[in-house]
Amino acid sequence: CNSLIPKLPTVNQLVLQAAAILGETPASIRTGNFSTPPGTVFDAGKQNGFFYQPGQPLNGSPMPYTSLPAQLGFIAGQGQPLPTNSGANSFFSATTSPTTTTPATVNLTFDFQPRTTPTFALNQDVGDINLTIAVANASGSLVRDVPAVLQIRGAGGTAVTTDIIGDFLGTGSAQTDQLAALGMTSSLNVMASALEFDLGIPLLITSDLTAFPPAGPGFIPANSGFEFDPVHGLFDGIDPIASFLDASFENNAGNLLAAVNADLAIAFDASVLLSAPVPTAAPEPATLALLGSGLAGLAVIRRRRRKTT
Secondary structure, three states, X not given: OEOOOOOOXXXXXXXXXXXXXXXXXXXXXXXXXXXXXXXXXXXXXXOOOOOOOOOOEOOOOOOEOOOOOOOEEEOOOOOOOOXXXXXXXXXXXXXXXXXXXXXXXXXXXXXXXXXXXXXXOOOOXXXXXXXXXXXXEOOOOEEEEEEEEXXXXXXXXXXXXXXXXXXXXXXXXXXXXEHHHHOOEEEEEEOOOOEEEEEEEEEEEOHHHHOOOOOOOXXXXXXXXXXXXOOOOEEEEEOOOOEEEEEEXXXXXXXXXXXXXXXXXXXXXXXXEEEOOOOOOOOOHHHHHOOOHHXXXXXXHHOOOOOXX
């Protein structure tokens, strides 16, 4: 028997999920429902979704949407996880693909400017990314959410290895897999200006989300993710519900620095929303209620854990 511990969403994740459901930006949800001190939160807003094609207006704007929108910017370094609009040297963006049909992949891009040295010693800790991977069964029902760490390690010269560690099988002990074993892809490039790491993760839409309104044109249909365990019929991927990730990368001096610390969610139109963590001070309960029981209920229900045998 594997007992799964309940985990409620954070206030910031509720804001992000409400924005994804309503088709708004996180900033608009905060402005209308939360009291947030100026300068403490920076939202990147919607990233490029598959309905927004180059040359088409975005949300009524007359300007064509031909490139990635603003990234989240951070000051890399220990104790500096909050993003900033100026002086940033680490950047993060996320999109879905393909861009003309039902999305199947979430693409994460990390740009880390403190690293311009292109070679890595054997087993050097190049970077670590912490994120949550969802596991579902063959019927599309959520089985578990798995806290996972992606380890980028030097393999000598310009080569690196990428392994991901987490209890995807639900055995009680973490397994170490190559990214391809979970249907993930990656690439790492070091240029004169920055280290860039790109990560592609299968999009997993579970059955508890496909029936949730608003259904209709633009609603993401069920998607099975990647079948990583055919014997037990288990599928993995990243799901649309707002979740947290962080990343660290090594600079030229050999120091591992905090690079990214953010929440992300996928809207029903397949655009991706990014938001930094909210301040440590929590809003009043009455403020939370303004989100509405239905919006909060989706995230709470989605994160509810049950016992599986």
